[in-house]
Amino acid sequence: MPRNPRNQIYPGYEDLPAAGRSGPLVRLWRIRTELLLAAALAIFTLTLLDATQQGRWMPFILLSSAISVPAATRTGRNWITSHVWCVISRHRLQRVCLETTMHTRAGRIPLVLWITPTSRGEKALILTRAGICAEEFEAYSEEIAAACWARSTNVYRHRTRSQFVVVEIVRRDKAPGAVSPGLDRLYGRRAWVSLRPDFEEPPDLRADAALTRAGH
Template sequence: MPRNPRNQIYPANEDLPAAGRGGLLARFWRWRTELLLLALLGLVALTLPAAVRGGHWTPFAVLAGAVSAPAVTRTGRNWAVAHFWCVVSRHRLQRTCLETTMHTRSGRIPLVLWITPTRTGEKALILTRAGISAAEFEAYAEEIAAACWARSANVYRHRRWAQLVVVEVVRREELPGALPPGLERLYGRRAWMALRHDLEEPPDLLPRERALIAA
């Protein structure tokens, strides 16, 4: 099966700058979770020993409770695992952009604005750069799924703002339970259109109306 021509948008003989360039703010945003964790650990390392030496055990007890309480509950463990995979998928998406042609001629890659857990995996909201569209993400769907160690990857484009793309990483069967807070609550499911026709849902129908049609 021939590859989509979007998988090679630059001439083979063209010398391009190394991908991954970006401003300081963009680099900070890519590593925001890790930087915040390091800042929190640094704050704890500076304040906790001084508090213990001064005989103040309350900060130590609060910290121990904050760490152990989520760890002993299934909800807390599931939350931690789900957000761990969000961080992993965010970095793997960025790595896919670096290793493919999903970057500009100046070396800038799309920006992952937000990534949230879903019942089947993760869903990332991406701001594309000039020269990159949702169709290119769809062309690299198999590479994205492989990079994220997932089953598949689905790509959606915002109906009004073409620069906004949602990449849904599917890594398991749908889990039961309440719908986690995510992109559906932020923008609404009907604000997005799938690039694959088999994923498309009628944008003007409510879930009850779709069930009536199916029946």
């Protein structure tokens, strides 16, 4: 028996097209990180070959230092690891949409506009397609957590623009004193509403909400 009626939005007898149909620009957007890494690797290789052929080793030393020095520090390794998880989670989110009913009748899935590391995991900003809403992501929250190899997920809807959804992927407890970068700073923490009635907001969010109500 399904946990939520939104888990079965299409009748079982309906013959739907295969999910994942999208234009070339959308497909390129989904692999933008991999394309940028491939371009950076190509530039590094060409620079190295040009430097060795001309007997100039300074560009090679500078480029090698720019890569090896950050990787040798704990902060650099944490940065690399957190962004690798962002790429993995983005692809796993897309796979969940393909494997479930979180796609349109034409086979198009929501767009992951941006994903950023946080102190507890990752946060993904998603633009839904027509026929898909934030409540459907909440209905599939357990599937998303399992697909992303995470502890749990939290789903938030924008207060005024319901086509925007934030999916928070929780992998660990929040480190004391850690700052959550990215979505919270750019879009404002008070712009998002949790879909879980029993969800308890952090103290700083409750204080911000109280100040907002007092101002009105």
